[in-house]
Amino acid sequence: MHQRILLRARKGPFDVLTPEETFAGNWISDNTGNLVFSHAANKLLATSTAEVTSTRKLADPRDADEINERYDVFVIPLANAFRRSFINRLEPMTRLIERLKIPVVVLGVGVQTNVDGDREYLRQIDEPVSAFCRAVLDRSHSIGVRGEITESYLRTLGFSAVEQIGCPSMFLHGDTFTLAKTRPELTTDARIALTISPYVSSMAPVVRHHRERYPNLCYVPQDLRTLGTLLYGDAPEHRGKHSEMPLHTSHPLFVEDKVRMFVDPWTWMAHLSGFDFNFGTRIHGTITALIAGTPGYLFAHDSRTLELARYFGIPHRIMRDVPADVDAADLYAEADYTALTEGHKARFDTITAFLAKHDLGTSFADGDSAAAFDRRVAETEFPPAVRPAAATGPAELLIRIQRLHDENRRLADTVRTLRAQGLRERIKQAVPDPVRRMLRR
Numbered sequence: 001m002h003q004r005i006l007l008r009a010r011k012g013p014f015d016v017l018t019p020e021e022t023f024a025g026n027w028i029s030d031n032t033g034n035l036v037f038s039h040a041a042n043k044l045l046a047t048s049t050a051e052v053t054s055t056r057k058l059a060d061p062r063d064a065d066e067i068n069e070r071y072d073v074f075v076i077p078l079a080n081a082f083r084r085s086f087i088n089r090l091e092p093m094t095r096l097i098e099r100l101k102i103p104v105v106v107l108g109v110g111v112q113t114n115v116d117g118d119r120e121y122l123r124q125i126d127e128p129v130s131a132f133c134r135a136v137l138d139r140s141h142s143i144g145v146r147g148e149i150t151e152s153y154l155r156t157l158g159f160s161a162v163e164q165i166g167c168p169s170m171f172l173h174g175d176t177f178t179l180a181k182t183r184p185e186l187t188t189d190a191r192i193a194l195t196i197s198p199y200v201s202s203m204a205p206v207v208r209h210h211r212e213r214y215p216n217l218c219y220v221p222q223d224l225r226t227l228g229t230l231l232y233g234d235a236p237e238h239r240g241k242h243s244e245m246p247l248h249t250s251h252p253l254f255v256e257d258k259v260r261m262f263v264d265p266w267t268w269m270a271h272l273s274g275f276d277f278n279f280g281t282r283i284h285g286t287i288t289a290l291i292a293g294t295p296g297y298l299f300a301h302d303s304r305t306l307e308l309a310r311y312f313g314i315p316h317r318i319m320r321d322v323p324a325d326v327d328a329a330d331l332y333a334e335a336d337y338t339a340l341t342e343g344h345k346a347r348f349d350t351i352t353a354f355l356a357k358h359d360l361g362t363s364f365a366d367g368d369s370a371a372a373f374d375r376r377v378a379e380t381e382f383p384p385a386v387r388p389a390a391a392t393g394p395a396e397l398l399i400r401i402q403r404l405h406d407e408n409r410r411l412a413d414t415v416r417t418l419r420a421q422g423l424r425e426r427i428k429q430a431v432p433d434p435v436r437r438m439l440r441r
Contacts (some may be wrong), residue, residue, distance in 0.1 A: 002049055002050075002051065003047075003049055003050045003072050003073070004050075004051050004070065004071045004072045004073075004384065005040070005045055005050050005051065005052045005053065005071065005072065005075055005360075006053055006055060006067060006070075006071040006073070006074045006075070006268050007041060007045065007052050007053065007054050007055065007077070008038070008055050008059070008074070008076040008077060008078075009039075009041070009042065009054040009055060009056070009073050010026075010027055010028065010029045010034060010035070010038070010054075010055075010056060010057075011027045011028075011035060011038070011056065012042070012054040012056070013038075013042045013043065013056065013373075013377070014313075014376060014377070014380050015054075016380065016381070016382060016383070017041075017263065017383075018210060018263075018352065018383055019227065019230075019231055019261075019263050019383055019386045020231060022227065022263040023224065023227050023228050023231055025144035026224055026435045027263070028222075028224060028227075028263065030223060030224050031210040031222050031223055031224070031284075032062075032222040032261070032262065032265075032268070032284075033222050033282065033283070033285065033288075034079065034081070034284075035264065035265050036169045036265045036268075036284045036288055037077050037079065037108065037167050037168050037169040037284065038077050038168075039053070039172075039265050040169045040170075040171060040172040041075065041077040041168040042054070042373075042384025043172060043363060043370065043373045043374075044168055044171060044351075044355075044362050044363060044364075045075065045355075045360060045361075045362070045363070046363045046369055046370075046372075046373050047361045047362065047363050047366040047369050048366055048367065048369050049361070049366075050361065051238050053071070055070070058089065058092070059092045059093040060096065061092060061095040061096045061098075061099055061225070063096065063305055064096055064099030064100055065099075067096075067100060067102070068077075068100060068101045068102055068244075069431070071102060072102060072103075073102055073103045073104070073358075073359070073360070074100060074102060074103070074104045074105070074370065075104075075105045075107060075360070075409070076104065076105065076106045076107065076109075076136075077107040077108060077168055078106060078107070078108060078109040078110070079108070079109075079110060079304070080107065080110045080111070080304040081109050081112040081285055082110065082112065082122075082125060082129050082150065082153070083111070083112035083304075084124065084125055086135030087125055087128050090126055090128055090129070090132055090431075091131075093101060093132065093383075093428055094128070094131050094132045094135050096268055097132070097135040097136060097139065098135045099174070099245045100139060100428075102139070103139050103140060103358065103359070104135075104136050104139040104140050105140055105144070105355075105360065106136055106140065106143045106144055107144050107165065107168055108144055108145065108152065108165060108166060108167040108168055109143065109144070109145055109146065110145065110146035110147070110149075110303075110304045110307065110308070111129075111149060111150045111153045111154075111296065111304070112302055112304045113149075113302065113303045114302060114303065115300060115301070115302060115303060115306050115318050115320070117152070117153075117303055119153075119156070122153065126157060129154075130157050130159075130303065132427075133157065133159050137159070138191075139163055140161075140358065141161065141357050141358060142161040142162060142163050142354070142357070143161065143162050144163055144164075144165040144351070144354050145162055145163065145164055145165070145176070146164070146165075146166060146167055146304065146307050146308050146311065147164055147166070147308055147310060147311040148164060148307060148310070148311070149303045149306070149307040149334065150162075150303075150307060151163075154395070163350075163354055164311060164350075165288070165350055165351045165354050166308065166311045166312055166347055166350075166351065167308055168351070169284060169287045169288075169291065170207045170287055170290070170291065170312055170344075170347070171291075171301050171347075171348055171351060171364055173291060174214045174348065174362075174364035174370060175344065175345045175348040175349070175364065176344075177233075177340070177341055177344035178293075178341060179290060179293060179295060179337045179340065179341055180337075181295055181332070181335075182276060183276055183332075184196075185329060185332070185333060186277060186328055186329040186332045186333075186377060187277060188213060188215070189215070189216060189275075190214065190216065190219070190276040190328075190329075191216045191274065191275045191276050192214050192216065192217050192218070192275065192276065192277050192278070192279070192328050192333055193211060193217075193218050193219075193220050193271075193272055193275045193277070193278040193279075193289065193294070194207065194217060194218065194219045194220070194278075194279065194280050195220060195222070195278065195279070195280030195281060195282035195285030196219065196221065196245065196246065196281060196282070197280075197281040197282060197301065198221075198223060198225070198226070198245060198246075198247055200281050200299075200301050200319060201244075201245065201320060202320075202322070202324075203245065203280070203281060203299075204243075204244035204245050205244075205324035205325070206322070206324065206326060207244070207245065207246065207253070207390040208244060209324075209325060209326075209327070210254055210327075210328060211253060211256075211258070211413075213327070214328065217253075218258055218259070218260055218275070219246055219258060219259045219260075220259075220260055220261065220262070220268070220271070220272070220278075220285060221246070221259065221261050221322060222261070222282055222284070222285060224244075226247075226259075226261060227261055227263070227386065229248070229249060229254075230259065230261055230363070230386045230387065230388055230389065231386060231389060232389065233249055233389055233390075234248050234249050240330075246259065249388065249390065254388045254390070255280075255390070256390055256425055257320075257391035258388060259387065259388055260385040260386070260387060261291070261385065261386045262385055263382075263383055263386070264382040264383070265288065265382070266377050266380075266382055267293075267382050267384065267385065268288055269288055269291065269292035270292070271385060272288060272289045272292040272294045273292045273293055273294060275289070275295075276294070276295070276296050276429045277294065277297070277328055277331075277406070278293050278294050278295070278296040278297070279296065279297040279298070279299070279328055279331055280298075280299060281299045281301050281305070281319060281356075282305045283300075283304065283305040283308050283309070285299060286309075286314060287308075287314075290314070290340070293360075294296040295332065295335055295337065296314065296315075297314075297315045297316065297317075297331045297332070297334075297335050298314055298315070298316040299316070299317055299318075299319045299322050300316050300317070300318050300319060301318075301319035301320075305436050306318065311330075312340055312344075312347065313337075313338075313339030313340040314340055315331075315334070315335040315336060315337065315340075318431070327372065348408075352364075352365070356402060
């Protein structure tokens with residue numbers, strides 16, 4: 001039977017967009033890590049009898065009738081959606097789900113509070129989260145959550161139909177997962193990738209130490225603001241500023257051309273596959289390294305990162321316990337991947353059983369489907385890494401300038417049209433904040 005699946009995803013796995021287009025349209029939903037788990041979910045569901053369509057837009061309750069008519073099931077891969085700053089998006093999603101007549105399946109949702117699971121911090125989101133869960137469970141057998149912290153939170157709200165399934169990203173290769181250290185120890189010539197959440201300021205001395213000690217260090221950012229900085233330099237409000245964190249073009253990692261950002265998971269993984277080690281605060285930065293075959297280590301700075309590390313057995317430390325003089329060589333020596341690799345098949349069986357309960361198959365149990373997905377990825381040409389603008393040659397700079405000119409003209413026309421129609425809220429949806437600020441200047 002042919003199954004029409006609508007998948008909540010900002011971008012499809014084979015959509016090719018330039019870095020400039022990605023920035024202008026915020027096709028990473030603020031963080032490239034979102035693409036890792038949504039693309040992995042797409043591959044997981046891509047059986048020969050399923051047609052998987054990405055939503056490519058924010059949830060809108062007015063789309064309910066069309067969704068009911070065109071699709072058989074709505075699958076919603078989520079990250080840390082149960083957080084204060086996401087409520088303005090969670091509530092419209094709830095209103096949409098309440099209007100749906102088809103099954104709704106939630107994959108890997110997580111709560112965000114501190115590493116101690118501070119319950120009081122979450123009080124103000126209890127009701128919107130409860131409303132979302134009620135709407136989903138009216139159309140689903142259970143809710144798939146990231147780990148034990150989220151399960152515990154939902155149980156305090158009165159929901160028992162909750163299952164820990166981790167995150168789809170770790171199952172990009174199905175039930176097989178192998179990982180081995182390629183060096184007996186890390187020496188100063190090692191290729192090390194660093195992941196940083198720009199708001200975790202305690203990473204500053206860690207960044208400084210590793211930049212000075214490891215000449216082959218590479219910072220791999222994931223956020224929209226840094227993408228804009230790489231493409232066009234510092235935004236007007238940031239020009240002339242300096243920070244110990246790699247936030248501005250004046251930072252040594254930018255000056256020394258040691259920053260690479262990717263707008264697709266596939267090129268990101270290919271890049272990391274050539275590294276000896278990856279560490280830092282980004283959970284999907286760590287996972288991307290692991291599924292690329294590169295040893296990774298996480299500094300867990302909140303509940304969402306901690307519970308995934310615990311669920312999958314990813315080597316980690318809690319960020320507040322990380323000393324300023326921590327060294328990658330010690331992390332590498334400490335990292336033990338036994339629990340990660342030996343428990344992988346059982347965890348894969350858990351998520352596939354969850355999907356089966358919701359009448360969803362997987363590509364890995366469907367003949368050549370998973371391999372066909374991989375072939376299509378290999379046959380698609382995705383944009384290369386984005387480097388600091390100052391480090392690119394004249395030809396590349398001219399291309400960037402022309403793309404920026406064309407994109408700004410298109411966006412300016414869109415803004416003028418929407419303003420003329422009095423649709424200011426549509427402007428907020430069509431044009432991300434940093435781009436609106438540029439257009440006003």
